Amino acid sequence: MMIEPARAKLNLALHIRGKREDGYHELETLFAFVEFGDKISVDVAEEDRLAITGPYAEALTGLEGDNLVCRARDLFRERFGIDDKVAITLAKHLPVASGIGGGSADAAATLRAMARQFGIATDHPELMRCAETLGSDVPACLFGRTAIGRGRGEKLEAVDDVAGIPALLVNPGVAVSTPAVFARWSGEASDGLAPGRAIQSAMASRNDLQPPAIALQSVIGDVIKLLDRQQGARLVRMSGSGATCFALFARADECHRAAANVRAAQPGWWCSETALA
Ligand SMILES: C[C@](O)(CO)[C@H](O)COP(=O)(O)OP(=O)(O)OC[C@H]1O[C@@H](n2ccc(N)nc2=O)[C@H](O)[C@@H]1O
Ligand SMILES: Nc1ncnc2c1ncn2[C@@H]1O[C@H](COP(=O)(O)OP(=O)(O)OP(=O)(O)O)[C@@H](O)[C@H]1O
Incomplete structure (x- = not known):
């Protein structure tokens, strides 16, 4: 079984540089992460399953296939040509729709856990392309380090370490x-x-x-x-x-x-x- 933390993201600062033709906004934002977050575990199984535990599990009931965890799982399998079924557990500790990227962190942790489960390097470039497809904050969560994000948030540049503050x-x-x-x-x-x-x-x-x-x-x-x-x-x-x-x-x-x-x-x-x- 592969276990991955899904740490909450913070935008220590966020400047909007303009609105784009595609409806998104061009950003310059400073991403950081905290120790606290959700947790994802992935294991091979006979059938696909998603179990959600933790204090905010209820906020996600009824979402099913729309859960970013399932979307990350399915996209990963499609892009890497894998057919195996998996049982995933999401321990949901982060409040939903709250600006700390809980869904994005879950998606990124699912991609990392799936990669480890199926013997794919967690720095495989296709993993970052999956992240970009899943949402603007998912690449930063996959990168997982203090970074400046530009574009929609997907162009990432690592900056100095701020751990421990x-x-x-x-x-x-x-x-x-x-x-x-x-x-x-x-x-x-x-x-x-x-x-x-x-x-x-x-x-x-x-x-x-x-x-x-x-x-x-x-x-x-x-x-x-x-x-x-x-x-x-x-x-x-x-x-x-x-x-x-x-x-x-x-x-x-x-x-x-x-x-x-x-x-x-x-x-x-x-x-x-x-x-x-
Ligand atoms: C506010 C932030 O969390 C800051 O990191 C992100 O910019 C939003 O990231 P996210 O929730 O992963 O966003 P997405 O799921 O990609 O987009 C949700 C919606 O946010 C708006 N959106 C998002 C990112 C961006 N650079 N410009 C936007 O205008 C769009 O209306 C989009 O339809
Ligand atoms: N695993 C998940 N955890 C949280 N929300 C999810 C998940 N999967 C799908 N969603 C949906 O995504 C929406 C945004 O949730 P999330 O908690 O990621 O927002 P957020 O913290 O505001 O994110 P951001 O800071 O990236 O804008 C929710 O309204 C929810 O319906």
Whole structure:
């Protein structure tokens, strides 16, 4: 059995460079990953099966073949000419449609697990082409390292390692539709990200999707305000198209205290105390 982590992705910064003819937006974004995430396991079986466990399993019932895990499995088999059936288990710990790329991380982890199961190198170029077909965030999740993403997000350039930085993730429990947030973008194209090492660049940049997401769900603004008030928070921002926001800290004890404060102030919000990977 092959087990692969499906780590949550963060957009430490995201600048929209313009809208393209194909309806997508040209981005320059700084992708990072955290230790916390979903988990995928793959094993050969008599019949195809997908079992979903974990706190957010229910949010995915009824999706069946549309689950990105199944789409990744089928695309992998088609592109590599494999007929074997597999049993997959998805342990779903990441809130769904929350800007931290849970579905994309699951798809990328499925591709990696399938590759290992069937003896294909995890850096096989066809695997990246599968990722591009599955979604804009899937290539970054397959790459799995801190990177600048350009184009739709698929042109990736590795940057300096940020592993170990304490991070607090907070989601107020509202699902946000990615197309709806992009559709509310002001239309004012941004410059590229600020120059410098990853964290400095992110601090001097922004997430252009944050104002439109707050316009759709004002509670995201409340999350930002609460995180901004936490001692030691040095970068507070929404990830992707929201609604999850994050705060980065210099010290783990500050992150721990902030997590306790957020849980006390908003017991209904999802809150994960983790670290950049
Ligand atoms: C917001 C981000 O998460 C930032 O990393 C991504 O840009 C979105 O990634 P994703 O959810 O994997 O996106 P996809 O499934 O490819 O696209 C969903 C929808 O988001 C919008 N979309 C996505 C990516 C992009 N560069 N421009 C867009 O306008 C499009 O309306 C598209 O129909
Ligand atoms: N395995 C999966 N996990 C989560 N969502 C999935 C999965 N498969 C399909 N989906 C669908 O994909 C949609 C987006 O889910 P996801 O959790 O990836 O969003 P997100 O975190 O906002 O992603 P991004 O940051 O890439 O925009 C959901 O509405 C859900 O219906």
